[in-house]
Amino acid sequence: MTEWLDVRFDHIRRAADIISQGGIVAFGTETVYGLGGLARSRSAISRIYSAKGRPSFNPLISHFASAEDAFREADLACPLGTTARDLAARFWPGPLTLILPRHPESRICDSVSAALPTLALRVPRGRAVQELLRLVNAPVAAPSANRSGRVSPSCAAHVREELEGRIDAILDTGPCIVGLESTVLDLSGEKPRLLRPGGLTRDALETLIGPIEQVAPLAPDDHSPLSPGQLSSHYAPTLPLRLEAERPDNHEAWLGFGPSEFTLSDRPSWNLSLTADLGEAAARLYAGLRYLDEEGLKKGCTSIAVQHLPTEGLGDAIMDRLKRAAAPRPLLRE
Numbered sequence: 001m002t003e004w005l006d007v008r009f010d011h012i013r014r015a016a017d018i019i020s021q022g023g024i025v026a027f028g029t030e031t032v033y034g035l036g037g038l039a040r041s042r043s044a045i046s047r048i049y050s051a052k053g054r055p056s057f058n059p060l061i062s063h064f065a066s067a068e069d070a071f072r073e074a075d076l077a078c079p080l081g082t083t084a085r086d087l088a089a090r091f092w093p094g095p096l097t098l099i100l101p102r103h104p105e106s107r108i109c110d111s112v113s114a115a116l117p118t119l120a121l122r123v124p125r126g127r128a129v130q131e132l133l134r135l136v137n138a139p140v141a142a143p144s145a146n147r148s149g150r151v152s153p154s155c156a157a158h159v160r161e162e163l164e165g166r167i168d169a170i171l172d173t174g175p176c177i178v179g180l181e182s183t184v185l186d187l188s189g190e191k192p193r194l195l196r197p198g199g200l201t202r203d204a205l206e207t208l209i210g211p212i213e214q215v216a217p218l219a220p221d222d223h224s225p226l227s228p229g230q231l232s233s234h235y236a237p238t239l240p241l242r243l244e245a246e247r248p249d250n251h252e253a254w255l256g257f258g259p260s261e262f263t264l265s266d267r268p269s270w271n272l273s274l275t276a277d278l279g280e281a282a283a284r285l286y287a288g289l290r291y292l293d294e295e296g297l298k299k300g301c302t303s304i305a306v307q308h309l310p311t312e313g314l315g316d317a318i319m320d321r322l323k324r325a326a327a328p329r330p331l332l333r334e
């Protein structure tokens, strides 16, 4: 049975107790809902992988209440250790994940890092998640709280649809404010590399640390451990997507952006932001994809047509998710 916990202090404590005892709990962060368990517990981590159906080669992000806690797990004597500290001081708590060499004494399970010599570390923003992490007072590994390959959850109801009965509790902390996963930045080598665009823009990062190399998404069947979450098909609804559409054809649902030129009476449509605000579009993206998929299937739509979106700022991460959702589907995803 999955306990439903609305966000009250005693419920945050209950969620923390479940995690501390080795259970797995979904909770909201500013990015998307995560499915958290103790990063030092092999059994909790194995339950996370199996509840999601996540392939074991795709490692998890560990979450902490503070940068100080996070950096205890990392080897900051690495060439980009100072860069890591500068980024954390500026952007944590926030939607940024840093990949760093693992500290030799870190007790985070190998299965969290899929046996890589690095760890993914993040300090999320949000009062409830901060309180939860403080109460647990140990690293919490938390991938997005969706079935592997599906669209990430941006509210607690999305988690319930996919994981009810498979996890111990859902802490309903309300809709996620950013609505896109964190930006993943690899600092384990000589130069910073962007592994995944996300809720913190590349511009914001480059203003602080200079030019960043972007790693291209992997082919769908490439299981290279270098940047495992970079598979090109990911975040996919059931219906196929058609990008850069000018208008929907007769059998398509419609995902629009900006002032609307037409309405559809017989098919579902969703506008990401009538005022063409990319922050609003990011926050509404996953709810829109879920809505269009569900209603489109009911109404016999064959695909979802997606209007053009700009690629500057958060548009980069939004287009990354839309392109992955539109990519050919391999058998194994995420």
Ligand code: AMP
Residues within 6 Å of the ligand: 058, 059, 060, 061, 099, 113, 116, 118, 119, 120, 142, 143, 144, 181, 182, 184, 195, 196, 226, 227, 228, 229, 230
């Ligand atoms: P999710 O938690 O579902 O948003 O996915 C976490 C992302 O972080 C995935 O793209 C992972 O492949 C990536 N990730 C986690 N740990 C590492 C690591 N040690 N090295 C590279 N990428 C990582």
Ligand code: MG
Residues within 6 Å of the ligand: 143, 144, 152
């Ligand atoms: Mg995910």
